[in-house]
Amino acid sequence: METLITILVGVLVAVAVYLLLSRSVIRIILGSAVLSHAIHLLLMVMGGLKKGGVPLIGEETENFADALPQALILTAIVISFAVTAFLLVLAYRTYQEAGSDDLQELRGFKNE
Amino acid sequence: MFTITMAIFIPFLAAIFVPFIYKWKPRAIGWFVLIFPLLLFIGLARLIPAVAKGDTISHTFQWIPSADIHFTTYLDGLSLIFGLLITGVGSLVILYSIYYLSSRESLGHFYVYLLLFMGAMLGVVFSDNMMVLYVFWELTSISSFLLIAFWYHRKQSRYGAQKSMLITVSGGIAMLAGFIMLYAMTGSFSIRENIAAVSQITDHVLFIPAMILVLLGAFTKSAQFPFHIWLPDAMEAPTPVSAYLHSATMVKAGIYLVARFTGVFGGDAVWFYVVSSVGIFTLFWGSFNAVRQTDLKALLAYSTISQLGLVMSLFGLGSAALYEGYSGSSVVYAQATFAALFHLLNHSTFKGALFMVVGIVDLNVGTRDVRRLGGLMAFMPVTFTIALIGSFSMAGLPPFNGFLSKEMFFESMIAVRQLEFFSIGSWGTLFPVLAWIGSVFTFVYSMIIVFQTFFGPHQPERLDRKAHEAPAGMLVAPSILGLLVVAIFFFPNVVNDYLLRPAMAAVYPSLSGIGEAMPKIEAWHGPNIALWMTVGVIVVGILLYVSFKYWRSMYKVEPLRWSLDSVYNGSLTMLEKGSTLLTNRYMTGYLRHYLIYIFGFFLLAVAGTMTLVGGVSFDFSNDSPIEANEYILVSVMMITGILMIFISSRVTVILLNGVLGYSIALFFVIFRAPDLALTQIVIETVTTALFLLCFYFLPEMKKEKPARSSKVVNGIIAISAGVIVTVLGLAVQGNKMFDSIASYFENAYELTGGKNIVNTILGDFRAFDTMLEVVVLFIAGLGVYTLVKLKPRKEERDLED
DSSP states (O other): OHHHHHHHHHHHHHHHHHHHTSSBHHHHHHHHHHHHHHHHHHHHHHTOSSOSBOSBBTBSOSOBOOHHHHHHHHHHHHHHHHHHHHHHHHHHHHHHHHSOOBHHHHTTOTTO | OOOHHHHHHHHHHHHHHHHHHHHHOGGGHHHHHHHHHHHHHHHHHTTHHHHHTTOOEEEEEEEEGGGTEEEEEEEOHHHHHHHHHHHHHHHHHHHHHHHHSOTTSOHHHHHHHHHHHHHHHHHHHHBOBHHHHHHHHHHHHHHHHHHHGGGTTSHHHHHHHHHHHHHHHHHHHHHHHHHHHHHHHHSOOBHHHHHHTHHHHTTSTTHHHHHHHHHHHHHHHTTOTTSTTHHHHGGGSOHHHHHIIIIISGGGHHHHHHHHHHHHHTTSHHHHHHHHHHHHHHHHHHHHHHHTOOBHHHHHHHHHHHHHHHHHHHHHHHGGGGTTSSSHHHHHHHHHHHHHHHHHHHHHHHHHHHHHHHHHHHHHHSOOBTTTOOOGGGTOHHHHHHHHHHHHHHHTOTTSHHHHHHHHHHHHHHHHTTOOSTTOGGGGGHHHHHHHHHHHHHHHHHHIIIIIHHSSOOOGGGSSSOOOOOOHHHHHHHHHHHHHHHHHHHOHHHHIIIIIHHHHHHHOTTSTTHHHHSOOOOSOOOSOHHHHHHHHHHHHHHHHHHTHHHHGGGGGSHHHHOOHHHHHHHHHHHHHHHHHHHHHHHOOSOHHHHHHHHHHHHHHHHHHHHHHHTOOOOOOTTOOOOOHHHHHHHHHHHHHHHHHHHOOOHHHHHHHHHHHHHHHHHHHHHTTOHHHHHHHHHHHHHHHHHHHHHHHHSOOOOOOOOOHHHHHHHHHHHHHHHHHHHHHHHHHHHOOOSOOTHHHHTTHHHHHSOSBHHHHIIIIITHHHHHHHHHHHHHHHHHHHHHHHOOOOHHHHTOOO
């Protein structure tokens, strides 16, 4: 299971990097979103998968899944949401001001 | 209790108070500042008798003991002379500046910089630890930079400030490297310990490089050829600064360094040759160029260069005394050092006075151009008298102190011819010849200062203001210096006994009793060669001065016209152009390029490290079993991800991103993380909505048709990033080096009273983390709001920056 998910993470990272390297602002933002998905999964894998019950005390099980990666991922999800939202608005304003969403064309834009 | 350490820090402490006093009583600021150098001067002067008896005062407190850097102050005869010069001339310069600078200038800044400089300079001469010395050394460069650029609205001021900074700081760094080499050889940063250990290191391979590097520091600071070019441009500073930093004190820091390190490097042929020949050539070159200047301050600048060269060459000759230990001939050579110390002191008196005089003339009539000046004697009799004293002393005429030290200089130069070691041979004759030629030019420009300014026809129509005598207060400081010039001539042996002899002992710590072996300084020493040389200087000098207009055109002849300034300017422009070219090569303004650097570095660093440490080993034994639905989910995600690259319809891509997000939520359910699943679903929904909302405003995605090559590059980088991350992840899972710390959090109920472990981590164990996360959200929200809501108003749009 862990190996499979790690390979999935690799595929998603490759997709994300490819998107990040493109010219269109939208693709870049999507790339960053996919990258955070991949990293969340990677964090999850690091704690081991399906090794115990839901980390809620009082459930019948004595053996819990690792709670620390879960807490970290929870923080990361929220932060990546904030970053995506900010990037989207930035792209929107850039397009309004510069009339383009192509980074190649945006090079040397005067009001940067 | 007055300690040397305090002496260094008093100016710095005073500088802190200057802005407050300036705010409170802007007119009294100069008088307030004047107190400190005066007190320091008195404090140091009280130590003269003790030091004259041969005492030294040393005090250490630990600063960075692990690096062998201690704040050691050390006072001996040599540092005492410099300490007295710094505080004494400092007091006079501040007194002079009170009248010189109008209250409209930003005096607060001026005095802060000046005090900063004073403290730094005292630090240079009183520090025994080379690292501490270096720190203060650079601090003098920085304060000099600030003072030269005091009138920073002038382009020339900024140029001069930058030039002096670049040259002196590069020299300083070379010196630092030299110090570190010395440390590598002797294991100590203390100058005294280095002097004591010198016999063990003279054959070390680093000995000569360390010497050259230290000398680079000294030569750049003391404006020795070919580094002298910064000093004339430093004359853009206000005249009190030129008098203080660029003639009396800071430029002598290099001389101090040479004197101080004579104990370490002296006795070596390289040191002897480099110091004395650079010095003597600087003497000649400086005086030769001074004659052609028409600006009085520029003339004084070149004259300072030449006089510094004179002192430098004397120290070079004096180092020969260390060649064969204490003997009759070493006393002869040591007299060169003796003359150097004496001339150092004399130069500060007459050159300080001359700078102040030029400042007075400049302020009164609005020009320092000798072609426009003339006949001022009738209007400014006191100023004229001081100028006369200063110039004649500089020219080496009696009855002024310059005569005495100039005679001693000639005698030392003649003594070189008798040198029997260092295989000097007939080259030794070159020294007195160059010295004599330099002195002739010195005589000529000294006469220019006096006669072209104060005699000849008065040309009121070419002056900006009507000439009149300066206010009495302004004349006090130059008069005191002028009086000293005369007083030292008549009572040279007071200076000799109390200052020079103890200083000799400090320069030659290995030759005990060298100070007492120095002769008394006599104004009349019989008709020897030196006296005839002086007579020759006067005769030829007068002839050259009178015929100056006939040989002036000599300066236009090819090799004499060359200037090192153009070399400096040219290399600076080339440097700027080169770096711009280089920067533009990689700072392209295109995100893709930057990301390629970042990913490329990441790939190289991680892959390289993993191969080097052999971290690529997998262990799949601990894997959990996989069920059929999980296979389906994984393949869905992979296909979705890959499709995202190839689909160009916006809505489809957004939805595919959503598919990824919701699949991850499903995985969270499978992986026993209900909180994550819930959060992921909520966030994914909002994100997708946000994407769709924004896409409404953004243009349709163009089908990207990048060149095949860049597509291939992107693909390679993307795939290798994926591979590296996979390999890294697998390697980490297979090689767990530590137990998980998660078991600690499983006591959540006892520790926090919460039953949901994830929640207790977020809200309790790592609550600060969560709080900062909220702050990040808040800032992002503010950013979004600002970007959406705030648009430049119409008038701001037209604003030019």
